[in-house]
Amino acid sequence: MSDLQKSNSNLQAVGCVEIDDLSIRFASPQGREVVAVETTDLRLEPGSFTALIGPSGCGKSTILNAIAGFVSPSSGSICVDGKAVTGPDPEVGVVFQQYALFPWFTAIGNVKFALKRFRLGREELQRQAHEALKEVGLGDRASAYPGQLSGGMKQRVALARTFASKPKVLLMDEPFGALDAQTRISMHELLLRIWDAHRTTVLFVTHDVDEALLLSDRVFVMSEGPGRIIDSFEVQSDRPRVVDQVDEHFVANRNRITKLLRQSHADSI
Ligand SMILES: Nc1ncnc2c1ncn2[C@@H]1O[C@H](COP(=O)(O)OP(=O)(O)OP(=O)(O)O)[C@@H](O)[C@H]1O
Ligand SMILES: [Mg+2]
Structure with a gap:
Protein backbone atom coordinates (compact mmCIF):
# COMPACT_ATOMS: atom_id res chain seq x y z
CA MET A 1 0.00 0.00 0.00
CA SER A 2 1.42 3.44 -0.93
CA ASP A 3 1.79 6.25 1.67
CA LEU A 4 -1.03 8.08 -0.08
CA GLN A 5 -3.32 5.04 0.14
CA LYS A 6 -2.42 4.59 3.83
CA SER A 7 -3.22 8.20 4.66
CA ASN A 8 -6.45 7.99 2.62
CA SER A 9 -7.59 4.85 4.43
CA ASN A 10 -7.41 6.82 7.71
CA LEU A 11 -9.77 9.47 6.39
CA GLN A 12 -13.52 9.33 6.92
CA ALA A 13 -15.33 8.23 3.75
CA VAL A 14 -16.47 11.34 1.89
CA LEU A 42 -29.06 7.75 -8.23
CA ARG A 43 -26.55 7.15 -5.45
CA LEU A 44 -22.76 7.26 -5.68
CA GLU A 45 -21.00 5.48 -2.83
CA PRO A 46 -17.94 7.24 -1.36
CA GLY A 47 -14.81 6.27 -3.25
CA SER A 48 -16.68 4.30 -5.92
CA PHE A 49 -16.36 4.50 -9.69
CA THR A 50 -19.75 4.71 -11.39
CA ALA A 51 -20.53 4.91 -15.10
CA LEU A 52 -23.63 6.60 -16.49
CA ILE A 53 -24.42 5.31 -19.95
CA GLY A 54 -27.19 6.17 -22.38
CA PRO A 55 -27.92 7.33 -25.93
CA SER A 56 -27.18 10.82 -27.21
CA GLY A 57 -29.58 13.43 -25.85
CA CYS A 58 -30.88 11.28 -22.97
CA GLY A 59 -29.76 13.77 -20.32
CA LYS A 60 -26.38 12.41 -19.11
CA SER A 61 -24.61 15.78 -19.26
CA THR A 62 -27.61 17.47 -17.70
CA ILE A 63 -27.42 15.16 -14.67
CA LEU A 64 -23.66 15.71 -14.41
CA ASN A 65 -24.11 19.50 -14.70
CA ALA A 66 -26.76 19.39 -12.00
CA ILE A 67 -24.43 17.53 -9.59
CA ALA A 68 -21.73 20.08 -10.45
CA GLY A 69 -24.16 22.88 -9.55
CA PHE A 70 -24.23 24.41 -13.06
CA VAL A 71 -27.91 23.52 -13.62
CA SER A 72 -30.74 23.63 -11.03
CA PRO A 73 -33.17 20.75 -10.56
CA SER A 74 -36.78 21.49 -11.61
CA SER A 75 -37.85 19.09 -8.88
CA GLY A 76 -36.22 16.62 -6.54
CA SER A 77 -32.92 16.96 -4.72
CA ILE A 78 -29.17 16.43 -5.08
CA CYS A 79 -26.99 16.16 -1.98
CA VAL A 80 -23.23 15.74 -1.63
CA ASP A 81 -22.32 14.37 1.80
CA GLY A 82 -25.78 15.28 3.04
CA LYS A 83 -25.61 18.91 1.88
CA ALA A 84 -27.92 20.13 -0.89
CA VAL A 85 -26.11 21.31 -4.02
CA THR A 86 -26.82 25.01 -4.54
CA GLY A 87 -24.00 25.92 -6.96
CA PRO A 88 -20.47 24.97 -8.04
CA ASP A 89 -18.27 23.61 -5.28
CA PRO A 90 -14.44 23.49 -5.48
CA GLU A 91 -14.57 20.03 -3.89
CA VAL A 92 -16.53 18.72 -6.88
CA GLY A 93 -14.22 18.50 -9.90
CA VAL A 94 -15.34 18.29 -13.52
CA VAL A 95 -13.47 16.99 -16.57
CA PHE A 96 -15.07 17.58 -19.98
CA GLN A 97 -14.33 16.16 -23.42
CA GLN A 98 -12.92 19.54 -24.44
CA TYR A 99 -9.82 19.87 -22.31
CA ALA A 100 -10.76 23.32 -20.99
CA LEU A 101 -7.13 24.26 -20.30
CA PHE A 102 -6.09 27.91 -20.30
CA PRO A 103 -4.08 28.24 -23.55
CA TRP A 104 -2.04 31.15 -22.17
CA PHE A 105 -0.76 29.12 -19.19
CA THR A 106 1.85 26.36 -19.41
CA ALA A 107 0.94 22.84 -18.27
CA ILE A 108 2.25 23.58 -14.77
CA GLY A 109 0.58 27.00 -14.84
CA ASN A 110 -2.77 25.32 -15.45
CA VAL A 111 -2.25 22.99 -12.48
CA LYS A 112 -1.09 25.85 -10.24
CA PHE A 113 -4.17 27.87 -11.13
CA ALA A 114 -6.38 25.04 -9.87
CA LEU A 115 -4.44 24.97 -6.58
CA LYS A 116 -4.93 28.68 -5.89
CA ARG A 117 -7.66 28.08 -3.34
CA PHE A 118 -5.21 26.28 -1.02
CA ARG A 119 -3.16 29.49 -0.62
CA LEU A 120 0.12 27.56 -0.65
CA GLY A 121 3.53 29.19 -0.45
CA ARG A 122 5.37 29.63 -3.76
CA GLU A 123 7.67 26.63 -3.34
CA GLU A 124 4.97 24.30 -2.04
CA LEU A 125 2.69 25.32 -4.92
CA GLN A 126 5.44 24.53 -7.41
CA ARG A 127 6.18 21.20 -5.68
CA GLN A 128 2.56 20.01 -5.59
CA ALA A 129 1.86 21.07 -9.19
CA HIS A 130 5.00 19.32 -10.39
CA GLU A 131 4.11 16.21 -8.41
CA ALA A 132 0.68 16.14 -10.07
CA LEU A 133 2.21 16.38 -13.54
CA LYS A 134 4.67 13.62 -12.67
CA GLU A 135 1.75 11.42 -11.58
CA VAL A 136 0.30 11.64 -15.12
CA GLY A 137 3.72 11.13 -16.75
CA LEU A 138 4.20 14.75 -17.83
CA GLY A 139 6.88 15.84 -15.38
CA ASP A 140 9.14 16.72 -18.30
CA ARG A 141 6.51 18.78 -20.17
CA ALA A 142 5.71 21.20 -17.33
CA SER A 143 6.65 24.28 -19.32
CA ALA A 144 4.82 23.31 -22.53
CA TYR A 145 1.73 25.30 -23.54
CA PRO A 146 -1.50 23.39 -24.36
CA GLY A 147 -1.03 24.22 -28.06
CA GLN A 148 2.24 22.27 -27.99
CA LEU A 149 0.66 19.12 -26.50
CA SER A 150 -1.28 16.26 -28.13
CA GLY A 151 -4.95 15.62 -27.27
CA GLY A 152 -4.01 12.78 -24.89
CA MET A 153 -1.40 14.96 -23.17
CA LYS A 154 -3.86 17.82 -22.76
CA GLN A 155 -6.33 15.47 -21.14
CA ARG A 156 -3.56 14.22 -18.85
CA VAL A 157 -2.90 17.83 -17.78
CA ALA A 158 -6.65 18.17 -17.16
CA LEU A 159 -6.52 15.03 -14.97
CA ALA A 160 -3.44 16.28 -13.10
CA ARG A 161 -5.13 19.62 -12.50
CA THR A 162 -8.32 18.01 -11.23
CA PHE A 163 -6.77 15.40 -8.93
CA ALA A 164 -4.23 17.93 -7.59
CA SER A 165 -7.09 20.01 -6.23
CA LYS A 166 -8.23 16.95 -4.22
CA PRO A 167 -11.93 16.89 -5.08
CA LYS A 168 -14.13 14.55 -3.08
CA VAL A 169 -16.26 13.95 -6.17
CA LEU A 170 -15.01 13.89 -9.75
CA LEU A 171 -17.50 14.24 -12.61
CA MET A 172 -16.24 13.22 -16.04
CA ASP A 173 -18.29 13.91 -19.18
CA GLU A 174 -17.05 11.68 -22.02
CA PRO A 175 -13.49 12.76 -21.20
CA PHE A 176 -11.80 10.46 -23.71
CA GLY A 177 -14.39 10.68 -26.49
CA ALA A 178 -12.08 12.65 -28.78
CA LEU A 179 -9.05 10.37 -28.39
CA ASP A 180 -7.94 7.51 -30.64
CA ALA A 181 -8.44 3.93 -29.43
CA GLN A 182 -4.86 3.33 -28.25
CA THR A 183 -4.57 6.65 -26.40
CA ARG A 184 -7.93 5.96 -24.82
CA ILE A 185 -6.70 2.62 -23.43
CA SER A 186 -3.66 4.26 -21.85
CA MET A 187 -5.89 7.01 -20.43
CA HIS A 188 -8.13 4.32 -18.86
CA GLU A 189 -5.09 2.73 -17.19
CA LEU A 190 -3.86 6.09 -15.98
CA LEU A 191 -7.26 7.17 -14.66
CA LEU A 192 -7.74 3.89 -12.75
CA ARG A 193 -4.25 4.12 -11.27
CA ILE A 194 -4.82 7.68 -10.02
CA TRP A 195 -8.35 6.87 -8.82
CA ASP A 196 -7.00 3.87 -6.89
CA ALA A 197 -4.47 6.10 -5.14
CA HIS A 198 -6.89 8.96 -4.35
CA ARG A 199 -10.20 7.06 -3.99
CA THR A 200 -12.22 10.04 -5.16
CA THR A 201 -15.87 9.25 -5.93
CA VAL A 202 -16.07 9.23 -9.75
CA LEU A 203 -19.09 9.58 -12.03
CA PHE A 204 -18.04 8.80 -15.58
CA VAL A 205 -20.45 9.64 -18.42
CA THR A 206 -20.05 7.69 -21.64
CA HIS A 207 -22.07 6.18 -24.46
CA ASP A 208 -19.47 3.45 -24.95
CA VAL A 209 -20.59 0.16 -23.37
CA ASP A 210 -17.10 -1.36 -23.13
CA GLU A 211 -15.65 1.82 -21.61
CA ALA A 212 -18.33 1.77 -18.90
CA LEU A 213 -17.67 -1.90 -18.10
CA LEU A 214 -13.88 -1.64 -18.20
CA LEU A 215 -13.76 1.20 -15.71
CA SER A 216 -16.58 1.09 -13.23
CA ASP A 217 -17.83 -0.63 -10.06
CA ARG A 218 -21.44 0.15 -10.93
CA VAL A 219 -23.27 1.11 -14.12
CA PHE A 220 -26.44 3.18 -14.46
CA VAL A 221 -28.21 2.83 -17.81
CA MET A 222 -30.50 5.58 -19.13
CA SER A 223 -33.35 5.36 -21.65
CA GLU A 224 -33.70 7.46 -24.80
CA GLY A 225 -34.57 11.10 -24.01
CA PRO A 226 -36.28 12.37 -21.99
CA GLY A 227 -34.01 10.10 -20.01
CA ARG A 228 -34.56 8.15 -16.87
CA ILE A 229 -32.55 5.37 -15.23
CA ILE A 230 -33.79 2.03 -16.59
CA ASP A 231 -31.19 -0.27 -15.03
CA SER A 232 -28.35 -0.25 -12.54
CA PHE A 233 -26.02 -3.06 -11.54
CA GLU A 234 -22.64 -3.86 -10.05
CA VAL A 235 -19.75 -4.86 -12.30
CA GLN A 236 -18.26 -8.01 -10.80
CA SER A 237 -15.38 -8.58 -13.26
CA ASP A 238 -11.94 -8.62 -11.61
CA ARG A 239 -9.54 -5.74 -12.24
CA PRO A 240 -7.45 -5.06 -14.24
CA ARG A 241 -9.92 -5.54 -17.09
CA VAL A 242 -8.60 -5.80 -20.62
CA VAL A 243 -11.00 -5.38 -23.53
CA ASP A 244 -9.73 -8.39 -25.52
CA GLN A 245 -9.54 -10.71 -22.47
CA VAL A 246 -12.93 -10.20 -20.86
CA ASP A 247 -14.65 -12.70 -18.54
CA GLU A 248 -18.18 -14.11 -18.68
CA HIS A 249 -19.56 -11.36 -16.38
CA PHE A 250 -18.28 -8.76 -18.80
CA VAL A 251 -19.91 -10.44 -21.82
CA ALA A 252 -23.20 -10.89 -19.96
CA ASN A 253 -23.20 -7.23 -18.86
CA ARG A 254 -22.30 -6.04 -22.35
CA ASN A 255 -25.26 -8.01 -23.77
CA ARG A 256 -27.54 -6.73 -21.02
CA ILE A 257 -26.76 -3.05 -21.72
CA THR A 258 -26.83 -3.41 -25.50
CA LYS A 259 -30.23 -5.11 -25.34
CA LEU A 260 -31.64 -2.40 -23.05
CA LEU A 261 -30.38 0.41 -25.27
CA ARG A 262 -31.76 -1.30 -28.39
CA GLN A 263 -35.14 -1.83 -26.71
CA SER A 264 -35.28 1.74 -25.44
CA HIS A 265 -34.48 3.03 -28.95
CA ALA A 266 -37.20 0.83 -30.50
CA ASP A 267 -39.75 2.07 -27.93
CA SER A 268 -38.94 5.70 -28.74
CA ILE A 269 -39.65 5.52 -32.50
N1 LIG B 1 -29.50 24.57 -21.70
C1 LIG B 1 -30.41 23.86 -22.37
N2 LIG B 1 -31.52 24.44 -22.88
C2 LIG B 1 -32.45 23.72 -23.54
N3 LIG B 1 -32.36 22.37 -23.73
C3 LIG B 1 -31.28 21.75 -23.25
C4 LIG B 1 -30.24 22.43 -22.54
N4 LIG B 1 -29.29 21.54 -22.18
C5 LIG B 1 -29.71 20.34 -22.63
N5 LIG B 1 -30.90 20.47 -23.28
C6 LIG B 1 -31.68 19.36 -23.86
O1 LIG B 1 -31.80 18.36 -22.88
C7 LIG B 1 -31.69 17.06 -23.47
C8 LIG B 1 -30.56 16.29 -22.82
O2 LIG B 1 -29.31 16.87 -23.19
P1 LIG B 1 -27.90 16.35 -22.65
O3 LIG B 1 -26.87 17.25 -23.21
O4 LIG B 1 -27.97 16.22 -21.18
O5 LIG B 1 -27.82 14.90 -23.31
P2 LIG B 1 -26.61 13.86 -23.32
O6 LIG B 1 -27.17 12.55 -22.86
O7 LIG B 1 -25.47 14.42 -22.57
O8 LIG B 1 -26.26 13.74 -24.87
P3 LIG B 1 -24.83 13.47 -25.60
O9 LIG B 1 -24.53 12.01 -25.42
O10 LIG B 1 -25.11 13.80 -27.03
O11 LIG B 1 -23.81 14.35 -24.97
C9 LIG B 1 -31.52 17.28 -24.97
O12 LIG B 1 -32.78 17.21 -25.58
C10 LIG B 1 -30.97 18.70 -25.05
O13 LIG B 1 -31.33 19.31 -26.26
MG1 LIG C 1 -23.51 14.96 -23.11
Whole structure:
Protein backbone atom coordinates (compact mmCIF):
# COMPACT_ATOMS: atom_id res chain seq x y z
CA MET A 1 0.00 0.00 0.00
CA SER A 2 1.42 3.44 -0.93
CA ASP A 3 1.79 6.25 1.67
CA LEU A 4 -1.03 8.08 -0.08
CA GLN A 5 -3.32 5.04 0.14
CA LYS A 6 -2.42 4.59 3.83
CA SER A 7 -3.22 8.20 4.66
CA ASN A 8 -6.45 7.99 2.62
CA SER A 9 -7.59 4.85 4.43
CA ASN A 10 -7.41 6.82 7.71
CA LEU A 11 -9.77 9.47 6.39
CA GLN A 12 -13.52 9.33 6.92
CA ALA A 13 -15.33 8.23 3.75
CA VAL A 14 -16.47 11.34 1.89
CA GLY A 15 -17.93 11.99 -1.52
CA CYS A 16 -21.38 10.45 -1.16
CA VAL A 17 -23.79 11.73 -3.83
CA GLU A 18 -27.54 11.17 -3.43
CA ILE A 19 -30.07 12.12 -6.08
CA ASP A 20 -33.76 11.73 -5.29
CA ASP A 21 -36.70 12.20 -7.66
CA LEU A 22 -34.66 14.51 -9.87
CA SER A 23 -36.27 16.01 -12.95
CA ILE A 24 -34.88 18.79 -15.11
CA ARG A 25 -36.78 20.83 -17.68
CA PHE A 26 -35.52 23.61 -19.94
CA ALA A 27 -37.39 26.24 -21.93
CA SER A 28 -36.66 25.82 -25.64
CA PRO A 29 -35.91 28.94 -27.74
CA GLN A 30 -39.52 28.65 -29.06
CA GLY A 31 -40.79 28.83 -25.48
CA ARG A 32 -41.74 25.14 -25.33
CA GLU A 33 -40.69 23.00 -22.41
CA VAL A 34 -37.97 20.39 -22.97
CA VAL A 35 -37.85 17.56 -20.45
CA ALA A 36 -34.15 16.72 -20.26
CA VAL A 37 -34.29 14.32 -17.30
CA GLU A 38 -37.32 12.47 -15.98
CA THR A 39 -37.72 11.36 -12.40
CA THR A 40 -34.37 9.86 -11.48
CA ASP A 41 -32.77 8.39 -8.35
CA LEU A 42 -29.06 7.75 -8.23
CA ARG A 43 -26.55 7.15 -5.45
CA LEU A 44 -22.76 7.26 -5.68
CA GLU A 45 -21.00 5.48 -2.83
CA PRO A 46 -17.94 7.24 -1.36
CA GLY A 47 -14.81 6.27 -3.25
CA SER A 48 -16.68 4.30 -5.92
CA PHE A 49 -16.36 4.50 -9.69
CA THR A 50 -19.75 4.71 -11.39
CA ALA A 51 -20.53 4.91 -15.10
CA LEU A 52 -23.63 6.60 -16.49
CA ILE A 53 -24.42 5.31 -19.95
CA GLY A 54 -27.19 6.17 -22.38
CA PRO A 55 -27.92 7.33 -25.93
CA SER A 56 -27.18 10.82 -27.21
CA GLY A 57 -29.58 13.43 -25.85
CA CYS A 58 -30.88 11.28 -22.97
CA GLY A 59 -29.76 13.77 -20.32
CA LYS A 60 -26.38 12.41 -19.11
CA SER A 61 -24.61 15.78 -19.26
CA THR A 62 -27.61 17.47 -17.70
CA ILE A 63 -27.42 15.16 -14.67
CA LEU A 64 -23.66 15.71 -14.41
CA ASN A 65 -24.11 19.50 -14.70
CA ALA A 66 -26.76 19.39 -12.00
CA ILE A 67 -24.43 17.53 -9.59
CA ALA A 68 -21.73 20.08 -10.45
CA GLY A 69 -24.16 22.88 -9.55
CA PHE A 70 -24.23 24.41 -13.06
CA VAL A 71 -27.91 23.52 -13.62
CA SER A 72 -30.74 23.63 -11.03
CA PRO A 73 -33.17 20.75 -10.56
CA SER A 74 -36.78 21.49 -11.61
CA SER A 75 -37.85 19.09 -8.88
CA GLY A 76 -36.22 16.62 -6.54
CA SER A 77 -32.92 16.96 -4.72
CA ILE A 78 -29.17 16.43 -5.08
CA CYS A 79 -26.99 16.16 -1.98
CA VAL A 80 -23.23 15.74 -1.63
CA ASP A 81 -22.32 14.37 1.80
CA GLY A 82 -25.78 15.28 3.04
CA LYS A 83 -25.61 18.91 1.88
CA ALA A 84 -27.92 20.13 -0.89
CA VAL A 85 -26.11 21.31 -4.02
CA THR A 86 -26.82 25.01 -4.54
CA GLY A 87 -24.00 25.92 -6.96
CA PRO A 88 -20.47 24.97 -8.04
CA ASP A 89 -18.27 23.61 -5.28
CA PRO A 90 -14.44 23.49 -5.48
CA GLU A 91 -14.57 20.03 -3.89
CA VAL A 92 -16.53 18.72 -6.88
CA GLY A 93 -14.22 18.50 -9.90
CA VAL A 94 -15.34 18.29 -13.52
CA VAL A 95 -13.47 16.99 -16.57
CA PHE A 96 -15.07 17.58 -19.98
CA GLN A 97 -14.33 16.16 -23.42
CA GLN A 98 -12.92 19.54 -24.44
CA TYR A 99 -9.82 19.87 -22.31
CA ALA A 100 -10.76 23.32 -20.99
CA LEU A 101 -7.13 24.26 -20.30
CA PHE A 102 -6.09 27.91 -20.30
CA PRO A 103 -4.08 28.24 -23.55
CA TRP A 104 -2.04 31.15 -22.17
CA PHE A 105 -0.76 29.12 -19.19
CA THR A 106 1.85 26.36 -19.41
CA ALA A 107 0.94 22.84 -18.27
CA ILE A 108 2.25 23.58 -14.77
CA GLY A 109 0.58 27.00 -14.84
CA ASN A 110 -2.77 25.32 -15.45
CA VAL A 111 -2.25 22.99 -12.48
CA LYS A 112 -1.09 25.85 -10.24
CA PHE A 113 -4.17 27.87 -11.13
CA ALA A 114 -6.38 25.04 -9.87
CA LEU A 115 -4.44 24.97 -6.58
CA LYS A 116 -4.93 28.68 -5.89
CA ARG A 117 -7.66 28.08 -3.34
CA PHE A 118 -5.21 26.28 -1.02
CA ARG A 119 -3.16 29.49 -0.62
CA LEU A 120 0.12 27.56 -0.65
CA GLY A 121 3.53 29.19 -0.45
CA ARG A 122 5.37 29.63 -3.76
CA GLU A 123 7.67 26.63 -3.34
CA GLU A 124 4.97 24.30 -2.04
CA LEU A 125 2.69 25.32 -4.92
CA GLN A 126 5.44 24.53 -7.41
CA ARG A 127 6.18 21.20 -5.68
CA GLN A 128 2.56 20.01 -5.59
CA ALA A 129 1.86 21.07 -9.19
CA HIS A 130 5.00 19.32 -10.39
CA GLU A 131 4.11 16.21 -8.41
CA ALA A 132 0.68 16.14 -10.07
CA LEU A 133 2.21 16.38 -13.54
CA LYS A 134 4.67 13.62 -12.67
CA GLU A 135 1.75 11.42 -11.58
CA VAL A 136 0.30 11.64 -15.12
CA GLY A 137 3.72 11.13 -16.75
CA LEU A 138 4.20 14.75 -17.83
CA GLY A 139 6.88 15.84 -15.38
CA ASP A 140 9.14 16.72 -18.30
CA ARG A 141 6.51 18.78 -20.17
CA ALA A 142 5.71 21.20 -17.33
CA SER A 143 6.65 24.28 -19.32
CA ALA A 144 4.82 23.31 -22.53
CA TYR A 145 1.73 25.30 -23.54
CA PRO A 146 -1.50 23.39 -24.36
CA GLY A 147 -1.03 24.22 -28.06
CA GLN A 148 2.24 22.27 -27.99
CA LEU A 149 0.66 19.12 -26.50
CA SER A 150 -1.28 16.26 -28.13
CA GLY A 151 -4.95 15.62 -27.27
CA GLY A 152 -4.01 12.78 -24.89
CA MET A 153 -1.40 14.96 -23.17
CA LYS A 154 -3.86 17.82 -22.76
CA GLN A 155 -6.33 15.47 -21.14
CA ARG A 156 -3.56 14.22 -18.85
CA VAL A 157 -2.90 17.83 -17.78
CA ALA A 158 -6.65 18.17 -17.16
CA LEU A 159 -6.52 15.03 -14.97
CA ALA A 160 -3.44 16.28 -13.10
CA ARG A 161 -5.13 19.62 -12.50
CA THR A 162 -8.32 18.01 -11.23
CA PHE A 163 -6.77 15.40 -8.93
CA ALA A 164 -4.23 17.93 -7.59
CA SER A 165 -7.09 20.01 -6.23
CA LYS A 166 -8.23 16.95 -4.22
CA PRO A 167 -11.93 16.89 -5.08
CA LYS A 168 -14.13 14.55 -3.08
CA VAL A 169 -16.26 13.95 -6.17
CA LEU A 170 -15.01 13.89 -9.75
CA LEU A 171 -17.50 14.24 -12.61
CA MET A 172 -16.24 13.22 -16.04
CA ASP A 173 -18.29 13.91 -19.18
CA GLU A 174 -17.05 11.68 -22.02
CA PRO A 175 -13.49 12.76 -21.20
CA PHE A 176 -11.80 10.46 -23.71
CA GLY A 177 -14.39 10.68 -26.49
CA ALA A 178 -12.08 12.65 -28.78
CA LEU A 179 -9.05 10.37 -28.39
CA ASP A 180 -7.94 7.51 -30.64
CA ALA A 181 -8.44 3.93 -29.43
CA GLN A 182 -4.86 3.33 -28.25
CA THR A 183 -4.57 6.65 -26.40
CA ARG A 184 -7.93 5.96 -24.82
CA ILE A 185 -6.70 2.62 -23.43
CA SER A 186 -3.66 4.26 -21.85
CA MET A 187 -5.89 7.01 -20.43
CA HIS A 188 -8.13 4.32 -18.86
CA GLU A 189 -5.09 2.73 -17.19
CA LEU A 190 -3.86 6.09 -15.98
CA LEU A 191 -7.26 7.17 -14.66
CA LEU A 192 -7.74 3.89 -12.75
CA ARG A 193 -4.25 4.12 -11.27
CA ILE A 194 -4.82 7.68 -10.02
CA TRP A 195 -8.35 6.87 -8.82
CA ASP A 196 -7.00 3.87 -6.89
CA ALA A 197 -4.47 6.10 -5.14
CA HIS A 198 -6.89 8.96 -4.35
CA ARG A 199 -10.20 7.06 -3.99
CA THR A 200 -12.22 10.04 -5.16
CA THR A 201 -15.87 9.25 -5.93
CA VAL A 202 -16.07 9.23 -9.75
CA LEU A 203 -19.09 9.58 -12.03
CA PHE A 204 -18.04 8.80 -15.58
CA VAL A 205 -20.45 9.64 -18.42
CA THR A 206 -20.05 7.69 -21.64
CA HIS A 207 -22.07 6.18 -24.46
CA ASP A 208 -19.47 3.45 -24.95
CA VAL A 209 -20.59 0.16 -23.37
CA ASP A 210 -17.10 -1.36 -23.13
CA GLU A 211 -15.65 1.82 -21.61
CA ALA A 212 -18.33 1.77 -18.90
CA LEU A 213 -17.67 -1.90 -18.10
CA LEU A 214 -13.88 -1.64 -18.20
CA LEU A 215 -13.76 1.20 -15.71
CA SER A 216 -16.58 1.09 -13.23
CA ASP A 217 -17.83 -0.63 -10.06
CA ARG A 218 -21.44 0.15 -10.93
CA VAL A 219 -23.27 1.11 -14.12
CA PHE A 220 -26.44 3.18 -14.46
CA VAL A 221 -28.21 2.83 -17.81
CA MET A 222 -30.50 5.58 -19.13
CA SER A 223 -33.35 5.36 -21.65
CA GLU A 224 -33.70 7.46 -24.80
CA GLY A 225 -34.57 11.10 -24.01
CA PRO A 226 -36.28 12.37 -21.99
CA GLY A 227 -34.01 10.10 -20.01
CA ARG A 228 -34.56 8.15 -16.87
CA ILE A 229 -32.55 5.37 -15.23
CA ILE A 230 -33.79 2.03 -16.59
CA ASP A 231 -31.19 -0.27 -15.03
CA SER A 232 -28.35 -0.25 -12.54
CA PHE A 233 -26.02 -3.06 -11.54
CA GLU A 234 -22.64 -3.86 -10.05
CA VAL A 235 -19.75 -4.86 -12.30
CA GLN A 236 -18.26 -8.01 -10.80
CA SER A 237 -15.38 -8.58 -13.26
CA ASP A 238 -11.94 -8.62 -11.61
CA ARG A 239 -9.54 -5.74 -12.24
CA PRO A 240 -7.45 -5.06 -14.24
CA ARG A 241 -9.92 -5.54 -17.09
CA VAL A 242 -8.60 -5.80 -20.62
CA VAL A 243 -11.00 -5.38 -23.53
CA ASP A 244 -9.73 -8.39 -25.52
CA GLN A 245 -9.54 -10.71 -22.47
CA VAL A 246 -12.93 -10.20 -20.86
CA ASP A 247 -14.65 -12.70 -18.54
CA GLU A 248 -18.18 -14.11 -18.68
CA HIS A 249 -19.56 -11.36 -16.38
CA PHE A 250 -18.28 -8.76 -18.80
CA VAL A 251 -19.91 -10.44 -21.82
CA ALA A 252 -23.20 -10.89 -19.96
CA ASN A 253 -23.20 -7.23 -18.86
CA ARG A 254 -22.30 -6.04 -22.35
CA ASN A 255 -25.26 -8.01 -23.77
CA ARG A 256 -27.54 -6.73 -21.02
CA ILE A 257 -26.76 -3.05 -21.72
CA THR A 258 -26.83 -3.41 -25.50
CA LYS A 259 -30.23 -5.11 -25.34
CA LEU A 260 -31.64 -2.40 -23.05
CA LEU A 261 -30.38 0.41 -25.27
CA ARG A 262 -31.76 -1.30 -28.39
CA GLN A 263 -35.14 -1.83 -26.71
CA SER A 264 -35.28 1.74 -25.44
CA HIS A 265 -34.48 3.03 -28.95
CA ALA A 266 -37.20 0.83 -30.50
CA ASP A 267 -39.75 2.07 -27.93
CA SER A 268 -38.94 5.70 -28.74
CA ILE A 269 -39.65 5.52 -32.50
N1 LIG B 1 -29.50 24.57 -21.70
C1 LIG B 1 -30.41 23.86 -22.37
N2 LIG B 1 -31.52 24.44 -22.88
C2 LIG B 1 -32.45 23.72 -23.54
N3 LIG B 1 -32.36 22.37 -23.73
C3 LIG B 1 -31.28 21.75 -23.25
C4 LIG B 1 -30.24 22.43 -22.54
N4 LIG B 1 -29.29 21.54 -22.18
C5 LIG B 1 -29.71 20.34 -22.63
N5 LIG B 1 -30.90 20.47 -23.28
C6 LIG B 1 -31.68 19.36 -23.86
O1 LIG B 1 -31.80 18.36 -22.88
C7 LIG B 1 -31.69 17.06 -23.47
C8 LIG B 1 -30.56 16.29 -22.82
O2 LIG B 1 -29.31 16.87 -23.19
P1 LIG B 1 -27.90 16.35 -22.65
O3 LIG B 1 -26.87 17.25 -23.21
O4 LIG B 1 -27.97 16.22 -21.18
O5 LIG B 1 -27.82 14.90 -23.31
P2 LIG B 1 -26.61 13.86 -23.32
O6 LIG B 1 -27.17 12.55 -22.86
O7 LIG B 1 -25.47 14.42 -22.57
O8 LIG B 1 -26.26 13.74 -24.87
P3 LIG B 1 -24.83 13.47 -25.60
O9 LIG B 1 -24.53 12.01 -25.42
O10 LIG B 1 -25.11 13.80 -27.03
O11 LIG B 1 -23.81 14.35 -24.97
C9 LIG B 1 -31.52 17.28 -24.97
O12 LIG B 1 -32.78 17.21 -25.58
C10 LIG B 1 -30.97 18.70 -25.05
O13 LIG B 1 -31.33 19.31 -26.26
MG1 LIG C 1 -23.51 14.96 -23.11
